[in-house]
Amino acid sequence: MEARNFFDVWPGIFLVDFFRYFITAGLAFLIFWVIGKNHWRHLFIQKVFPQNKHLVREFAYSMSTVIIFSLIGFCIYLSVKAGYTRIYDDVAEFGLFYLFISFPVTVIFHDFYFYWTHRFMHLKRVYKYVHRVHHESTNPSPWAAYAFHPWETVIQALVFPIMLFSIPLHPIVITLFLLYMIVRNVIGHLGFEIFPQGWTKNKWLSWTTTVTHHNIHHERFHTNYGLYFTWWDRWMKTEDSTYHQKFDEVKSRPKISRERSKASVTISVFLITTAFISNAQSVEGKWTTYNEETGSPLSVIEIVKVDNSIEGKVSEIFLEPFQGDDPICSKCSGQRKDQKVVNMNFLWGFKKDGSEWTNGSILDPQNGEVYSSKLWLEDINTMKVRGYGGMMDLFYRTQTWKRIGTSENNSPVGRWHTIDDTWNKVKSEVEIIERNGELFGYIRKIFLLPHEGKDPVCIACEGKLKNAKIVGMTILNKFKQKGDKWEDGDILDPGNGKVYTASIWLVDNDELRVRGYLGPFYRTQTWKRVKSSTTQLGK
Ligand SMILES: [Zn+2]
Numbered sequence: 001m002e003a004r005n006f007f008d009v010w011p012g013i014f015l016v017d018f019f020r021y022f023i024t025a026g027l028a029f030l031i032f033w034v035i036g037k038n039h040w041r042h043l044f045i046q047k048v049f050p051q052n053k054h055l056v057r058e059f060a061y062s063m064s065t066v067i068i069f070s071l072i073g074f075c076i077y078l079s080v081k082a083g084y085t086r087i088y089d090d091v092a093e094f095g096l097f098y099l100f101i102s103f104p105v106t107v108i109f110h111d112f113y114f115y116w117t118h119r120f121m122h123l124k125r126v127y128k129y130v131h132r133v134h135h136e137s138t139n140p141s142p143w144a145a146y147a148f149h150p151w152e153t154v155i156q157a158l159v160f161p162i163m164l165f166s167i168p169l170h171p172i173v174i175t176l177f178l179l180y181m182i183v184r185n186v187i188g189h190l191g192f193e194i195f196p197q198g199w200t201k202n203k204w205l206s207w208t209t210t211v212t213h214h215n216i217h218h219e220r221f222h223t224n225y226g227l228y229f230t231w232w233d234r235w236m237k238t239e240d241s242t243y244h245q246k247f248d249e250v251k252s253r254p255k256i257s258r259e260r261s262k263a264s265v266t267i268s269v270f271l272i273t274t275a276f277i278s279n280a281q282s283v284e285g286k287w288t289t290y291n292e293e294t295g296s297p298l299s300v301i302e303i304v305k306v307d308n309s310i311e312g313k314v315s316e317i318f319l320e321p322f323q324g325d326d327p328i329c330s331k332c333s334g335q336r337k338d339q340k341v342v343n344m345n346f347l348w349g350f351k352k353d354g355s356e357w358t359n360g361s362i363l364d365p366q367n368g369e370v371y372s373s374k375l376w377l378e379d380i381n382t383m384k385v386r387g388y389g390g391m392m393d394l395f396y397r398t399q400t401w402k403r404i405g406t407s408e409n410n411s412p413v414g415r416w417h418t419i420d421d422t423w424n425k426v427k428s429e430v431e432i433i434e435r436n437g438e439l440f441g442y443i444r445k446i447f448l449l450p451h452e453g454k455d456p457v458c459i460a461c462e463g464k465l466k467n468a469k470i471v472g473m474t475i476l477n478k479f480k481q482k483g484d485k486w487e488d489g490d491i492l493d494p495g496n497g498k499v500y501t502a503s504i505w506l507v508d509n510d511e512l513r514v515r516g517y518l519g520p521f522y523r524t525q526t527w528k529r530v531k532s533s534t535t536q537l538g539k
């Protein structure tokens with residue numbers, strides 16, 4: 001009799017368990033990981049998406065979990081039939097108030113059960129046999145919701161019979177609980193932070209866990225064990241010390257607009273569209289191209305002489321983190337089609353003509369177009385590159401490229417490491433450039449510790465710079481030369497958003513002093529010149 005029962009009843013239980021997982025995780029995956037992937041890219045907590053093989057693994061383990069859940073479900077079915085559970089059908093038996101209160105009771109009880117069994121599963125001797133499978137996802141997707149080893153599945157499932165045997169529950173409450181459980185579980189593994197800004201610091205809301213909360217558990221293992229609520233982690237001092245900071249960092253990221261990232265690639269490559277020349281002055285060497293609007297460096301171009309003409313390739317592109325790491329030229333034609341932009345030969349055929357190099361071609365890897373171009377040196381360190389476009393080459397655009405590494409003759413121009421006063425650690429790399437006789441400085445790189453996040457923005461800045469990315473930001477403005485010093489400029493501290501009047505001077509060619517004034521007080525920092533193979537080049 002029981003065998004017949006099993007095949008009559010179990011498939012139904014299996015399908016309910018399967019679709020409960022598949023529909024919830026699948027919808028989350030479809031909405032966030034497929035359709036809205038680019039739209040919400042800035043809210044993706046970790047830097048990169050996991051490889052597909054991890055998603056497949058998560059799904060496969062989840063299938064084994066669904067089977068085990070449905071088997072346990074069948075046992076529960078038998079217990080219900082035999083009258084062993086405390087499930088009741090008549091609302092009137094315990095009243096409406098009890099009906100309403102019993103739902104939060106199930107949620108609070110499950111949270112308690114989860115926290116402590118989770119701590120148990122993290123014990124060294126238990127972990128590797130039971131919980132390691134779930135932690136193979138260090139960057140989980142919605143499919144990880146049920147990605148458990150069978151032992152863990154049994155532990156996770158047991159909470160349900162425990163409640164059914166001890167607490168009187170109406171089928172409505174049981175259904176609600178099962179839905180709540182899977183929805184919160186999938187949200188915990190969503191990867192995108194969907195909770196609103198300020199959530200973790202709100203007196204009332206902060207008790208609910210966010211996506212970042214469980215994501216940190218997957219990334220760092222020994223903190224944030226909680227499921228629905230943050231209180232057990234707070235009481236047991238297992239809340240991650242970077243939790244609020246991480247949440248704020250994710251929520252303060254500016255939205256990535258496609259147009260913006262496209263535009264900057266276009267510019268970087270169009271920059272690739274300029275020129276030089278000269279008598280005794282060589283255009284060979286490495287050159288930095290700049291974003292004309294912001295002045296921040298965009299790419300490094302290397303120019304070499306081949307026979308009587310010159311050729312140039314892209315040797316480095318400074319992309320924003322969200323533009324990916326290694327762009328390819330999808331719009332190019334011929335042998336350049338789908339080739340990597342870095343190392344691509346994009347400038348060729350320039351012939352010397354007096355003080356200019358003319359009749360050359362420059363490819364814009366963004367749109368695959370080739371422009372006729374010429375270039376010339378304005379001085380030994382400055383190259384002008386002009387690209388022609390439109391009908392009969394009526395339109396042109398001229399860019400300025402700066403030679404890398406030759407401005408080291410007692411000028412602050414060049415790249416500098418800023419040093420943390422307290423820890424004597426390199427904090428960032430700043431490039432100082434000269435424009436119309438004044439010095440400006442941009443942050444090229446920041447060296448962060450892992451817990452400090454990946455791509456910080458200036459939260460404390462005001463005006464246009466509010467929430468702008470710190471990398472690429474102009475922090476030194478309008479320093480004018482007076483004798484040995486550069487003065488009357490201002491310096492922005494992206495840490496607190498404050499702007500100070502400042503002056504800078506060289507102690508020797510490799511050491512720069514930067515002094516910021518606040519009323520009668522001042523503070524001086526020492527910056528060290530960046531020594532790298534590229535900066536040595538034009539010597
Ligand atoms: Zn998890």
Ligand SMILES: [Zn+2]
Pocket residue numbers: 118122131135217221
């Ligand atoms: Zn864990």
